[in-house]
Amino acid sequence: MRIKNLAIFLLIIIVAGLSTFTAFNGLRIGEFEISPISEVANLGLDLKGGVFVVYEADTDATGRELDEQITQTIEVFRRRVDSMGLTEPSIVREGDNRIRVELPGVEDAQEALDMIGRTAQLQFLTPEGDVILTGGNVRRSEVTYIKGQANPVVNLEFDSEGTRNFAEATEEFLGQSIFIVLDDEVISDPTIRTVISNGVGHIDGGYTVEEASTLASLIRAGALPVELEEVRSSTVTASLGVNALQSSVRAALIGIVLVLLFMLIVYVIPGFIANIALIFYILFVVGIMVVLNATWTLPGIAALILSVGMAVDANVIIFERIKEEIRLGKTIRSSIDAGFKRAFRAILDSNVTTLIAGVVLYQFGTGPIRGFAITLMIGIVVSLFTAIVITRFLLKLTVNMNLTNNIRYFGVQGGSYENNRK
Incomplete structure (x- = not known):
């Protein structure tokens, strides 16, 4: 049984390592090919460069009539943008009578603005x-x-x-x-x-x-053409977008590495388990974003980093509860069960309240705010899964391998080792 658990544990680590390598570098076996994230991710204009413009409808219409006019204008914009062959444009209503258009990857900003802004014929x-x-x-x-x-x-x-x-x-x-x-x-x-x-x-x-x-x-x-007035516009050059992307990725990697070191130093074996779960967490979130064909923006990356902190926070709550149970003299196995049970309610409450905030941001926000909200909500759901399911599964595998009875390797200083045998 011990050998079997060890084999499963090592297999999980290998899968995590290969998945991380494939995510960054891609994989090709014969005709089967997986492209790296850098090639398949859709980047917003703040990372890729491009142009955004906000138009205001010059109309006396209100209520339902105004809604219809804005909807019609957005539909015309969308058809024009599609004809330009651009990927992942963002055309959203902003406020009551404004429309925000974001066009990543545009080379001739003025030509794009002239094309989408003219009156429909x-x-x-x-x-x-x-x-x-x-x-x-x-x-x-x-x-x-x-x-x-x-x-x-x-x-x-x-x-x-x-x-x-x-x-x-x-x-x-x-x-x-x-x-x-x-x-x-x-x-x-x-x-x-x-x-x-x-x-x-x-x-x-x-x-x-x-x-x-x-x-x-x-x-x-x-x-019923709506007269449009350009309220504001801005162009982000491709070089500025690349610099922003590199800086964001560098900051994210530094933050994640520091978190991994902290968990390993403070919680030792549970910290190592949490780090594996965190790697799966990041892979899941990035994978979901790619599958949904979501657009990556600076606010979205900020939301990812924030959700990483929340995922770690869930593990910290669980591990502290486990330590409390160990100090009471319970075995490590029973402490893990009791720790997860006691921590579940606190983790669920904190994540649900944050999820509600994400829904509100998405419902009433526009543009980059919505991108932040989507990434945050995805991260919350995935963090619950990794903390409650993956971390618990890996911890139980570790206990079943019977590698050590020393409670210090579970972040507990002092106490009787003999009273805390598995």
Whole structure:
């Protein structure tokens, strides 16, 4: 049994070491390849360089009408940014009537700002490419259902000029397709099935609810353009971003190494166990961030370092409870069980309150604050798992290996060794 536990323990250490090596350096076996974190991580503009701009909507709208206008504007921004081929842009609402756009990796900042900030151009074109009407002629665009039809349609209503022009076009091009174009990109090409003279028509393309809602939103965005005023903008050069990344990683490594040394010196065997669990903790958090395709920012790295401290804090609480039980004369095995039981409530309470703070930050924060909140919440959940599950499992493996009865190796000074045998 002792040999078996020792083998499992050594296997876990080997897995931790290989996982850490692979995370930093990658791994390739034949055609199978795992890229290092540095290549797959999505970096925010404060680490990668890029540009951010905050726009304010110049509108008298309030409430639901304002919400719709901001949503439509964000959708147009997103389509334009996607056409630029950028990775991990961030386009979020900031406050009531502001929109924050972050574009990591932009080389020509002014060109990017000019592209995303211009007024949306929506046009209805004939098969020959002539303009029938523009977004300014669309009064209403909404999703609706037609009796006897399962899929939703996009219902359109035009003003007087649009009604006249559209009636003439549908009569001339009956049976052909017209093209709805937003910023020189075709977003729909419905076929004219009947002459539409009353200024009300619908686009039936077998859409899902989501597809119909997106199309209606894009058409409304062209019909109801929101005047935007640039409130502030900033450009982070690529070199500045690289320097920030290097400084952040260096600071994180120094902090983590100091924590590992502290745990090893103060708690000895439990400290060594905690260090292994901490390595798994960091690997889990980084892995989850990569799987979620999350963007790394300076606030996010700060949240990771903070959550490392919280993960260690959970282990400290557990180990102190174990030491108390040992001082009472209990065996090391029973002290571990009692220590985890007594520490669980305190650890859970502290982590839940911090998790609530993270949820509030994410709900009401914007931009970098949300990045901080996401990393913090992920770290809290993972720290609970590593402290309660991994640390406990490894401690029990150590006890079962029966390497020592000396309670000093569990951070307890003095006391009777004979009274604390396993």
